[in-house]
Amino acid sequence: MSKEKRRAVAVTGIGMVTPVGNDAPSTWKALLDRESGIARIASFDPSGFPAQIAAEVKGFKVAEVVEAPKLLKYTVPFTAFALAAAEEAIRDSGIQPTAATASRWGLVGGSGMMTAEFEFLQRFQAEFAADGEVDYGRLGKEGERFISSPEFAKHRTVTGQALLHRRFGIRGYSANVHTACASGGQALGLAMRLIRGGQADYVLAGGYDSMITPVGMTGFCLLTALSTDNDEPHRASRPFDRTRTGFVLGEGAAFMVLEDWQSARERGATIYAELAGEGNSLSSYRITDSHPSGDGPIQAMRWALEDAGETVDGVDYINAHGTSTQMNDLGETNAIKAVFGEAAHKLAVSSTKSQMGHLIAAAGAVEGVICVLSIRDSVVPMTANLTSPDPDCDLDYVPEGPREMPVDVALSNSFGFGGSNSAVLFRSPERTEQQGEDDA
C-alpha cells in the first residue's frame, strides 16, 4: 500500500430511519433487543402478491422531524427518509455548513431507483391509458396540464440530492450513485475519497431507498427473489440458514457526517470511528449473482483491507451483505474464507438483514452506521433466525444473540444486482490514534 501521508476521515455524526426505528438510537436498541421490523405489508393491500411481507418504516411523519414545509412538498417516501436521517446526522455531528464553508461541504448519496409514486402511475393510467395502451393523441393534448411543478420535480432521480443541498446549504462536490444494493456502500467509499483527495473537508454521505410499492414488490416477486414466508414474517429473513428462501424487502435511510480527522479533533468533535478504507469491485458474472467462489466480493474485501493498511488478523467484525438468498450467502461465505483464510473462523460475521430486511440502495449506509455503533459500544448484533445451520455456511454468524466484544476494526459488505461490490472498513478512534503515533 501507499506510504504517502493522507488525510484520515472521521465519522462524527450518524442518523438513521429504518424498519426497526426512526432514528439511530432506537434502531440500535431494537437490534440489540432482538426485535424484528418485518411484518405483513401495511401501506397497501398485499393479498394479491406472492410476497405479502416487508420491513416497512413505521409511524414516520417527516414533518415532525424536518421543519421545512417548502421542501417537503417535493418529497416521496424515500427522499423524506433521507431528509430525516441526514438531519439527525448533522445535528449529531455538532457542525453544519455555513456561508464560509458551504463549498467545502460535499454530498454523496446512494439513492433508490423508484422515483415515480404508484398513485401517480394510477392517475396516469386512468387519464392517458384507460384501456392499458397509451393514447398518444390525448397525452400530447392534455399532458402539459396533467402534471404540476412539484410533481415533476419530486420524481427526478436527483431530487433527493437537490433537497439535501437546500436543507443544509451544501454547495461543494455532489454525487448521486446507483449500483442497486451496493449503492450505499459505494457512496461511503466515494465520500471518503473526496476528503482524502481534498475536494471536500466535510461530506454528508449515505443512502436512501424504498421499493415497498406495488410495482417494486411485483418487480422482485417476478424474479422470485423474495421470501414468501407470509405466515411467519419474523422468521422470513434467515441469512446463512439452510432453509433460507430469499430476502425481505426493507426501506429507510442512513447518513453519516464525515470530516477530516485533524479538524474534527481540533474542534473537539466526538469521533465515532475512522472510515479507513474501501474496496469497490465488479463481479462480472451474472446480473443477479456473483460466482459461487466469491470472485468479485473477494477483491472488494481485499482492496478495503489494503486501502486501510489492515491485515486479515486485525478485523473483528463483518457486517455481511447476508441477504438470505441461497446464492448470496454461500458466495459471501466462500469469499470471506478466501480472503481471511484461517482467520475467517475467528471473526464475528452477522447479517442485520435478518431483523430489518434488505434496504437495497440504503443497505450499505445503514449497515455502515451499525458497524460504527458496534465499535463505539463494543457489541455486535446477531444474525436472527439462524437455527438450521447450512453445512456450506460454517462461519461464526453470531446466531445466539448480540455479543459483547471489543471491535477495533469492522468491515461492511454490500453486493448489488449488476455485480457491483462494496466493502468499507471502519476503525476505532483508539486504533487510529495508536497507528498515528506508531507512524510518527
Place this chain on the structure above:
Amino acid sequence: MHRIVVTGFGCITATGTDVEATWQAVLAGESGIQPVSSWDTTDWKYHLAGEIKDYQPRTLVSDRKLLKVISRQDVLGLNAVDQALAHSGMLEYRDSLEDPTSFNDRTGVFVGSPGTKYRQQHDYLQSLAEAGENISVFGSEAMDQVHPMWLLRTLPNNVLAYTGIGHGFKGANENVTAHGISGAQAIAEACRYLEAGAIDRAVVVGYDSVSESEALVYYASMGLLSPRALKPFDRDRDGTILGEGAGAMVLEAKDVAMERGARIHGEVLGTSVSAEGGILSVREDGEGLVRAIRASLEDAGRKPEEIGMITAHANGSKPSDASEALAIGEVFGASSVPVTGFKWSLGHTVAASGVIEGILTLSSLRERRVPGIASLENLAPDCSDLMVSADEQSPRSSLGLLTTRGFAGLNSCVVFSTDVD
C-alpha cells in the same frame, strides 16, 4: 498522481452511428433534431427530438440474447462501449497477455446513467387498467402480465453490469445518476480512481434516451422545451430539445497506455463538480458554474488564459444560457476564448451529453476547428460577451473546457488537452 489519457472513444447520436459521422454533421451545420418518429405526434406542439435514426437494436449490440433483458437506452450505451473498446485496442492487448487476471481487476467501469425511464412504467399500464383501484387485483394481474425480467430490464446500472459481464472487467466502478452532469461526472469519477492508482484503465460511458413521450409533455409543462429549434445564446431562443444517444471513452493511466503502445488521443487534465442549490432551475448569476470552472482549472493546474476553447452546456434555455454566459465572462473575461456547443445538432442528451460532447471537444482540439453553432442567428444581448459564432472558429490553444449542467443545481466541468507530451 497519475496522468490520464484518452485512448479510445465511440458514440451513437441523432446525427450518426459513430464519432466521425457525428463530427462531420456538426462541421456541416447539420442537425439531427426532427419530428419524433417513435410514436404518433400528430397535433403535438412539442414534437421535435434528437432521436436515433432508424433504430435497429439487433445491429447495435453484439450479443442479441441481451436484448431480452435490457432497454433502449442500454442498447445505445453498450453500442458506444463496443466502439470505444474497439478503437482503443485494449482487448487485443489483453488477449496477448499470458494471465489477464490483473488486467481485468485493474479495469474500471464508470457510467453516467439516466436512471429509470418512463417507458418502463408502460409495462404496468395493462395491469393497472384491469385492476382499477384494487391493488390486490393489480398484484395478481401484474404477476401474470409483466415480463419476469422486468426489474432487470429496468436497472439503472445495466450498462455498467453488461460492460463488465461482456468483457470480464472487475475493477472499481460507479454508476452516476445526476441528470445533465452524469457523463462529465463519470469522467471525473474514473479519474479519481485512476489518479489514486486503484485502477489502470477505465471504460467511461454516458447514455440516455430522454426523448420519451411523457418527458416531452412534462418538460414542456415546466417551460423547458422549444417547439421550434434549439438556438443556444440566440436572442430568440426559447428552450431546449430532448434527444438520445451515448458516448464512451477509454481512459488510461498515461504510463500504462505508453507501455502497451496505445495511440493517445488526448489527456484529461482536470475535473470538477459543484452544487448551487436549485431544484430544477439554475442560479441567474451562474455562481455554481463559476466555481465549477475554477475548480476544474485548479485541478488541471492551468490558468483561464491557457484554455483554447470552451464547449458550453448551451442547451438553448433562456436562464441557463444567460447564466452560463455570465459565468464564462466572469472567469475568462469578455470575448476572449472561442465558445461552442453541440446540443443544437444532437439535441439535449442529458446523462449522455458530457461524454459525447467531451469526445467532440477532443475532435475540435485535434483538428483545430471549433465548429459554429449553425442555429445561431442573432446573438442575444445577455450572451453578447461570448465569442460564439454560426461560423467555424480556431482554438487558441490545444486545451479545451467542457461545461455541463443539470437539475439539482449541478455543474460539472472537464479540462481536456490534445497536446500530450
